Amino acid sequence: MNPEEKIRELISKSDATTGLHADKRILGDASELLKRSRHKDSAVTPPNTWRIIMKSPLTKLAATVLFIITCSTGLILWKSTGSGVALAEVLTRIEQVTGYTYQVNSIATGIRTSTVLVSKQDGIKMTITKADPNSVQSQPGRYMVGTEWYLLPRANSLVVLNHKEKTYSRFIYDGVKLDFYKEQYNEPRTIIKQILSCEHKSLGQSVIDGITVEGFQTTDLTYGGGFFGEADRKGELKKVDVKLWVDVNTFLPVRLEEDIVPKKGGRIYEVSYDFRWNVIVNPDDFEPNIPEDYSSKGDFVLSPFSFNEENAVKGLRLFAGLFGDYPVSFEKGVFDVDGKIKRYFSDTRSFEELSDEERKTRKLNEVLLLSAPIDFYETLVQENKDPVYYGETVGPDDVDKVLLRWKKDDSQYRVIFGDLNTKTITAEELAQLEKPSPQ
Amino acid sequence: MEDRLLVLRCKRGSTEALARVYEKYKRDLIVLAMALLNDTSAAEDVVHDVFVSFVKSIETFRLTGSLKGFLLTCVANGARNTNKARYQQDTNSDPPAATDSDTDDPPYSIICNEQLGQLGHAMAQLPYEQREVIMLRFQAGMTFKTIARSLDISINTAKSRYRYGLDKLQLLLDDEVER
Numbered sequence: 001m002n003p004e005e006k007i008r009e010l011i012s013k014s015d016a017t018t019g020l021h022a023d024k025r026i027l028g029d030a031s032e033l034l035k036r037s038r039h040k041d042s043a044v045t046p047p048n049t050w051r052i053i054m055k056s057p058l059t060k061l062a063a064t065v066l067f068i069i070t071c072s073t074g075l076i077l078w079k080s081t082g083s084g085v086a087l088a089e090v091l092t093r094i095e096q097v098t099g100y101t102y103q104v105n106s107i108a109t110g111i112r113t114s115t116v117l118v119s120k121q122d123g124i125k126m127t128i129t130k131a132d133p134n135s136v137q138s139q140p141g142r143y144m145v146g147t148e149w150y151l152l153p154r155a156n157s158l159v160v161l162n163h164k165e166k167t168y169s170r171f172i173y174d175g176v177k178l179d180f181y182k183e184q185y186n187e188p189r190t191i192i193k194q195i196l197s198c199e200h201k202s203l204g205q206s207v208i209d210g211i212t213v214e215g216f217q218t219t220d221l222t223y224g225g226g227f228f229g230e231a232d233r234k235g236e237l238k239k240v241d242v243k244l245w246v247d248v249n250t251f252l253p254v255r256l257e258e259d260i261v262p263k264k265g266g267r268i269y270e271v272s273y274d275f276r277w278n279v280i281v282n283p284d285d286f287e288p289n290i291p292e293d294y295s296s297k298g299d300f301v302l303s304p305f306s307f308n309e310e311n312a313v314k315g316l317r318l319f320a321g322l323f324g325d326y327p328v329s330f331e332k333g334v335f336d337v338d339g340k341i342k343r344y345f346s347d348t349r350s351f352e353e354l355s356d357e358e359r360k361t362r363k364l365n366e367v368l369l370l371s372a373p374i375d376f377y378e379t380l381v382q383e384n385k386d387p388v389y390y391g392e393t394v395g396p397d398d399v400d401k402v403l404l405r406w407k408k409d410d411s412q413y414r415v416i417f418g419d420l421n422t423k424t425i426t427a428e429e430l431a432q433l434e435k436p437s438p439q
Numbered sequence: 440m441e442d443r444l445l446v447l448r449c450k451r452g453s454t455e456a457l458a459r460v461y462e463k464y465k466r467d468l469i470v471l472a473m474a475l476l477n478d479t480s481a482a483e484d485v486v487h488d489v490f491v492s493f494v495k496s497i498e499t500f501r502l503t504g505s506l507k508g509f510l511l512t513c514v515a516n517g518a519r520n521t522n523k524a525r526y527q528q529d530t531n532s533d534p535p536a537a538t539d540s541d542t543d544d545p546p547y548s549i550i551c552n553e554q555l556g557q558l559g560h561a562m563a564q565l566p567y568e569q570r571e572v573i574m575l576r577f578q579a580g581m582t583f584k585t586i587a588r589s590l591d592i593s594i595n596t597a598k599s600r601y602r603y604g605l606d607k608l609q610l611l612l613d614d615e616v617e618r
Binding site for chain 1: 443444449450454457458465466469470473474483486487490491494495497498537540547549550551552554555557558573574577578605606607609612
């Protein structure tokens with residue numbers, strides 16, 4: 001054994017343990033100092049609603065990231081519909097299943113097939129294949145594996161492999177417990193909640209692949225499903241036709257068809273089928289299989305924000321700081337209608353002192369903060385707090401003008417003014433403030 | 440990746456994250472401090488000061504490399520300061536050989552295994568500069584370039600300290616085996 005090996009071995013065998021006294025002293029002092037030096041605003045409470053972000057036509061990467069945060073949408077969409085008893089039972093049955101797979105065929109911007117594997121314990125794996133536009137005409141059925149998504153609840157992270165680029169990205173969500181394995185877009189549980197939240201009707205019984213099924217249909221234009229919540233991101237919808245077929249014996253879904261036409265054009269047509277319930281899931285299937293020649297696009301630690309007044313103000317301040325004004329509207333598809341967030345995100349000139357990974361992380365977190373006001377607004381809408389947003393006419397210089405207001409209680413309103421100061425005022429005072437100014 | 444998340448959480452005031460950092464790296468830090476100082480009390484003091492300083496600077500702290508590497512470098516710096524202070528106190532100028540302060544320690548302080556005792560004892564007989572380079576190389580896994588930069592010496596100096604130290608250490612350990 002040469003000297004280096006000998007020393008290395010000795011060091012590797014060297015060990016020390018700390019007793020109570022040392023632990024208490026070292027960690028105790030450091031912890032005490034940390035407690036004293038930190039103020040409490042750092043504690044991020046989980047968002048009570050993670051809905052709206054996908055409505056914004058943000059960049060592909062940001063959308064990839066933000067998709068995750070929208071996962072609990074079902075919770076706020078849950079409204080009793082009176083007629084949804086059977087569907088609610090379907091939901092209960094699915095909750096009892098530990099693992100399942102299904103296929104989704106989609107025709108949106110192109111032809112896409114996704115294979116989804118869901119495990120309550122280990123997460124979700126999606127393999128998305130796209131039709132090769134150069135060959136699908138001449139060789140129907142030729143598909144390319146596009147991306148692989150691993151949603152890993154234990155690591156609170158999302159890993160995305162892009163097979164075309166031979167790259168992968170890892171997103172870690174800090175401060176928010178991602179419950180995405182329970183609430184996933186276009187995942188049957190979420191779809192059922194979506195249907196339950198909409199006006200829907202029974203289609204009676206039919207037979208699919210020899211299985212007796214009962215159908216449910218919604219044509220409600222407020223439907224927000226589609227793979228990755230696509231319908232929700234397309235703005236207002238012109239047509240919705242969603243049919244879910246459920247096995248009358250097992251109460252588990254057999255087929256789901258979604259036909260959605262957005263007002264601004266295009267069409268989303270998706271069929272989910274080949275559901276296999278209670279399959280045995282191997283935990284290794286959820287271990288991202290990253291080929292050696294793939295390069296990392298970065299590890300991004302993201303900190304979603306709670307949807308509250310404070311973060312709404314912070315988000316509006318950031319928006320005004322970056323773009324000189326406030327978002328014109330919080331409505332579907334309008335938030336970044338002129339693409340300035342998208343351009344800002346792609347602009348590599350800002351934060352030049354940071355590495356590429358750090359810059360992207362910083363910008364992604366800024367995108368999350370920029371979305372905080374819309375999330376907050378959407379929460380207010382859901383809670384029937386009568387919110388009104390005046391971003392189209394009120395700017396940062398309008399000190400006394402109401403930018404956003406909502407009902408606090410029967411007689412009081414909370415107001416965010418143009419200069420982002422906040423105040424609680426009476427309904428009468430609000431009426432005065434909102435009175436149109438004389439021409 | 441976990442380290443970056445831990446640092447982020449520490450920045451937000453999470454004592455759980457701080458505890459995780461401590462549990463994760465305390466062994467490495469103590470082994471390094473012990474090898475450099477051969478004194479359990481002094482080693483505990485250095486690791487204590489490193490954690491307190493880490494928390495003090497957490498708001499502006501940016502993790503650019505590995506957290507373990509950063510903490511080990513801090514321990515090496517702290518141990519160097521301790522060593523300098525010892526020199527100043529000790530007019531005989533020789534670095535203290537194996538200070539057995541275990542007997543004065545509280546009953547539940549740092550407890551070293553036999554190999555660490557042996558390592559500390561042997562290391563204590565090397566000039567401090569050589570100990571430092573050897574431990575940063577072996578324990579922190581640093582390159583000579585990184586060691587040179589962190590100690591503000593040339594790469595050749597780092598290499599020669601390492602080589603001389605290693606040769607001497609070899610002799611010391613062989614002697615011990617023979618005895």
